[in-house]
Amino acid sequence: MTDAPLWAGIVGQERATALLRRALAQDRVAHAYAFLGPAGVGRRLTALAFAQALLCAKGGCGRCPACRRVAAGQHLDCRVVAPTPPRDKPRGPAAIRIEDVRELQHWAALVPHEGPRKIFVLDDADRMTLPTAQALLKTLEEPPPRTVLVVILANPRALPPTVLSRCQQVRFRPLGEEELAGILGARGLEAAASRRLARRSRGQIGLALTADLAADDAREAAALELLRMPLARQAARLDEAGLDRDRATVAQYFEIYWFWCRDALCLQAGGTAALLVHAEREAELRAVAARVPRAALVRALAAVKEAWLGLEGNVTPRLALERALVDLGAVAA
Numbered sequence: 001m002t003d004a005p006l007w008a009g010i011v012g013q014e015r016a017t018a019l020l021r022r023a024l025a026q027d028r029v030a031h032a033y034a035f036l037g038p039a040g041v042g043r044r045l046t047a048l049a050f051a052q053a054l055l056c057a058k059g060g061c062g063r064c065p066a067c068r069r070v071a072a073g074q075h076l077d078c079r080v081v082a083p084t085p086p087r088d089k090p091r092g093p094a095a096i097r098i099e100d101v102r103e104l105q106h107w108a109a110l111v112p113h114e115g116p117r118k119i120f121v122l123d124d125a126d127r128m129t130l131p132t133a134q135a136l137l138k139t140l141e142e143p144p145p146r147t148v149l150v151v152i153l154a155n156p157r158a159l160p161p162t163v164l165s166r167c168q169q170v171r172f173r174p175l176g177e178e179e180l181a182g183i184l185g186a187r188g189l190e191a192a193a194s195r196r197l198a199r200r201s202r203g204q205i206g207l208a209l210t211a212d213l214a215a216d217d218a219r220e221a222a223a224l225e226l227l228r229m230p231l232a233r234q235a236a237r238l239d240e241a242g243l244d245r246d247r248a249t250v251a252q253y254f255e256i257y258w259f260w261c262r263d264a265l266c267l268q269a270g271g272t273a274a275l276l277v278h279a280e281r282e283a284e285l286r287a288v289a290a291r292v293p294r295a296a297l298v299r300a301l302a303a304v305k306e307a308w309l310g311l312e313g314n315v316t317p318r319l320a321l322e323r324a325l326v327d328l329g330a331v332a333a
């Protein structure tokens with residue numbers, strides 16, 4: 001079997017890719033796989049490499065029309081479904097919907113268009129409602145012939161155990177900070193920037209490779225500045241910056257705030273600067289750690305988490321952010 005070039009682009013997941021390639025080589029491909037691991041470590045790329053290997057006459061050459069169509073998301077026998085907002089609420093929370101699973105069932109019942117098999121990928125399947133998961137379970141209980149299902153998710157507990165137990169589990173690991181910095185360095189990034197990016201992306205190579213350090217810095221500065229503003233000014237800023245409806249940016253703010261509180265707690269507990277996510281702001285964090293009582297930091301951390309979960313549910317970005325800001329004022333630099 002020739003080597004699919006996409007496999008070569010998957011870094012640090014040798015155990016996962018070896019398992020899949022062994023199944024291909026022995027012609028013992030399972031009906032369903034669960035790719036478990038954090039976002040940004042190569043789960044989706046691996047699913048596409050696997051699809052190429054399954055659909056290409058040469059085992060995934062990477063060059064033929066079939067391989068190219070898989071990579072471009074245009075192969076008729078390969079579908080990738082990711083969470084989408086409700087049809088009637090384009091700004092609502094994204095999820096994999098029961099219609100998606102019904103489409104899978106319908107699609108799986110058809111004979112493959114081109115190749116010997118069909119492959120269906122559910123990306124970010126953590127965001128799946130219970131009725132959707134139950135519908136998926138039905139499909140897994142009577143797997144359609146010649147169809148391979150790949151469910152990609154970060155948290156195994158996001159799905160009922162009955163669903164996972166019917167999938168072969170393939171684990172993906174986060175990369176170590178050193179390891180990731182080394183990879184970034186090998187791609188030509190200078191050493192200090194590699195280390196910063198590696199730390200900030202916390203082992204998620206996909207995040208590191210697509211990151212825009214300048215934009216990240218600007219967002220971090222804006223998020224932390226918001227904490228220092230009086231309440232009335234904060235409300236005006238939410239409007240000016242369009243944050244009142246910007247779910248994605250508010251989620252990024254919550255991530256910044258969460259690690260900010262966590263870093264301050266880490267310093268209070270005697271942790272070193274090497275453990276900080278916001279390492280470039282060590283001096284500010286030390287001041288916060290010295291001034292803010294532990295209980296207030298813990299409260300702020302909990303408030304961010306609660307607001308973040310609300311944002312992933314049905315709470316509007318504005319309300320979620322305003323709620324979190326009430327407790328976050330105390331931890332401003």
Ligand SMILES: [Zn+2]
Pocket residue numbers: 056057058059060061062063064065066067068
């Ligand atoms: Zn090919």
